[in-house]
Amino acid sequence: MRLKWLEPEDSTVHKSTLTLLSDDPAMQVAVAAMLRRHPQSFDLSCLAPCDALSALRDAATDLVLIDADAAVDVVVSVAVAALVQPAPVVVVGVALGRDEALDAACLVHGATAVLAKASGPGAPNLAGAEGDALISRLTLLVRPANAVAS
């Protein structure tokens, strides 16, 4: 499947903003590397979880990506983000996908999706194939109308 909005010649495409809630430098680098490989997908903005409330209230973002491994209380972070931000809230973490209670709590409190990291808390493979898969899912959440199969 090819996504129409990923075509570089499509002048109607404008970049969205992805706000990452993580104070883990390794995760920040991994997400930045992922976006380097998909330069037309998102601009990156990073927030420390402890700054999340005030910063998210003011942030003009198209997607909030919460790093469950960096959050002090991931469920609180999800609940706050989902209440103050109209943008979809996606949670990624190593325990997600294997901790049923945590997955359910995140979804109940407003997460649009919970996704497992497949290469550890620092998720270095986001700079490769793991990142390609994640980008596809995130862009579908942000611009489903543009994701037209050709």
Place this chain on the structure above:
Amino acid sequence: MTTDAEALRVIAAEAADHVTAGEAILIAAVHATPERAEVDRLFRAFHSLKGLARAAAAEQFEALLHDAETWLADLRSGRREFDAQAGESLLQLLDLIRDACASGAFTDAAAPPALSARLRALLDAPMTNADTHSASLAIDVLGIEVETSAAFAELLAEILPELAAAVASGVEIEDDVAVLHHAAKRLGLLGFASRLVRLRGAAEGERAGLFEAVLRSAASFGFLTGATTGRLEAQRRPGSEPAQPPQLPQETPETRELRSLFAQLKINEMFVGELGGNALAFELAADNGLVIVEAVVPLPDPDELVRLVSTQRVLAGRGVGGARRDHLALLLVAPAKRLLEDLASEIGADHCQKLDGQTPPRHFAKPTEHVPTGAAQDALVRVPVEVLDRLFGRIGSFFSVGARLGVLATESGANEALRRLSDFAVTRAPEIMPEIEALLRDRRDFLNVEAEVGRLISLIHESTLGLRVIPFDNVVARFPRMVREMARQLGKSVHFELVSGPIKIDKGMADTLIDPITHIVRNALDHGVETPAERGALGKPASARVTLRAEQLGNRLVVTIEDDGRGIAIDKVAAKALTQRLVSEADIARMTQAQIARLIFTPGFSTRDQASELSGRGVGMDVALFNVTRLGGTIHIDNRPGLGAAFRLDMPLSAAIRPLLLVDTGTQTIGLPEAIVAEALIVPGSSVQSVNGQPSLLLRERYLPIFDLCDLLALPRHKLDNGEDISVVVCRWNGQRAALRVHRILRRLEMLIRETHPRITSLPGIGGVSTLGADRIVLVLDPDKLFGLASQSASRGLRSVGHALKAADGAQ
């Protein structure tokens, strides 16, 4: 929650980092109101500590830290101003946490009621920068005033059940949704508001699903604020079903195999992530020709990470490196045949280890067992220093025995005697050959045993060396607080700067060194530093600067305490020394200013007429000198009247096990620290020629100054065999090179350098002693002293020995 001992140790170590970060900001805040960025860092430090307290189930700390964090949040938002009282309370909380971490009681420590009350009082105090109305209102976790939150919750409780009924029956919902949307938007709950907008515009068939999203938002609001929102009542109505969690992936034979592999390699599966989504993991499970390597690299930038992932097969990664997390630990999959060194070099790894199931990975380890919190402390054993001292004494003796065994193995004439005996018996007495062969076998066995003992000694060395050494940072961590307290008592303003690298010193040395540093710092504050008014009159900044700097120079520790105060008043010192009859007027007349300044080290000396609480009793500086001298060190004073004074404490890092190259001068065994040995060689005597009057060694077509070690150390000189081969050790130190002529080069040996008596360290060129057996002393050279002696000894024909040595070095 992981409560094993290792996890608690990690939490304590992380907490210590945050405590240090917070403490530095709070102490600096004494002099200047913290900037916004510093307040942010302070807030994050307390926030992280709260998270760690929660992770460690340290409920009392969590409560205290929550209060502190709330106060700091007000400070951040500008509703409060920083003041000394608040800073003091926060520092006391950090002290408490530091002590709890150090004693291993982080989880169970009790919060002193007085501190809890002080923190509560801080929160209860009226906000300085808020208007009267807002100051009286508390803010909840969503940043909304509590009263407003409660009103919104009431609105939800009233409308949601009606809305649920309307959605279920398909009647008009516009008005109810519009009311909630307006309220949510006013409160800044734009996520909540957006869900209401979608509900309002939805077709009838989609409403139930969208209403469910609204109910979830209401549930989150109640969860965060503690308010009742009517969400449960609404959910009981038809058409609103709770969200279902996704199905967890099923266990497959491959994931089972991977779990088994990770368990075997002691890898914590939780650090790898979802096994089902990790294609490489499956490849690993299927291919026995692959191994897992743990590597640690400096945190790459995004482009570097893309390159790394495209060239290496990365299984997992995580940020490591303490609070800064400035490194990336990786689990890599590599062919079993791949050389570890090549891999480390290719990716620039600081650490690289093939996981073999024996040694657990450093950063992806699987906890060995799950132990309850109370029992976790049993895994840590606190050992009195005296017990360690006795252990080290015995290890030292064992080293000496090992060293003597080594000398017997390499230096005895037994090998040569046996060889000659064997040669003789072959032709003259073949009947005793079986006995000689038995002796030769015994000799070989002895040499094997000696080699094994040497290997064991190296292992013991590795595992015991770290037992008694502590970071120098721990030794001096107390001084910022001490200086702050003293300055306050004295009515002075002092900016204290602490500069120390990653130096580790022996615990006994640390204990001896604390008093000298304390006395000198106290003296600097009490006598050296002027009051702000005095400094103002002198045109100096009101705040004085006191610096404590520690450096490791080779095998020496140099601690400098410097201030920009008034310096030592030489006239006053001389007058007081005369009054106290410590010296005569004739003595004073003969003495240089530097010598007079050193009178402050005389027992009983003080320039103060009355002793203060802090200094001036005439005890202290003599103790400082005594202790530093006992460590084999010296104190140098650099006095700049009117501008300040600097005390330089220079001492050997004693009681350490160091690798040495042993050489024989013919009369004495000498140990050369391996760090200064560039090469050891035997050259023809004709290689030594005179260059401008300086004996020089022609080595690889270059001349290198050569010195006889006996001459440098003023030892009896061995008999010279001119014209024959000579033994030479080429030494390199601080960019200088020189050759040392010795009688014999013996061997490399790891030896325990004993705590050195001042008389030994006053010998030319010597920094310490060790022993080979009970009767053989080894003098260990001090590189600085050795090269100093070489400089003095160089011939006058050279303009400057330093230049000559450096020139020779450059030529090499």
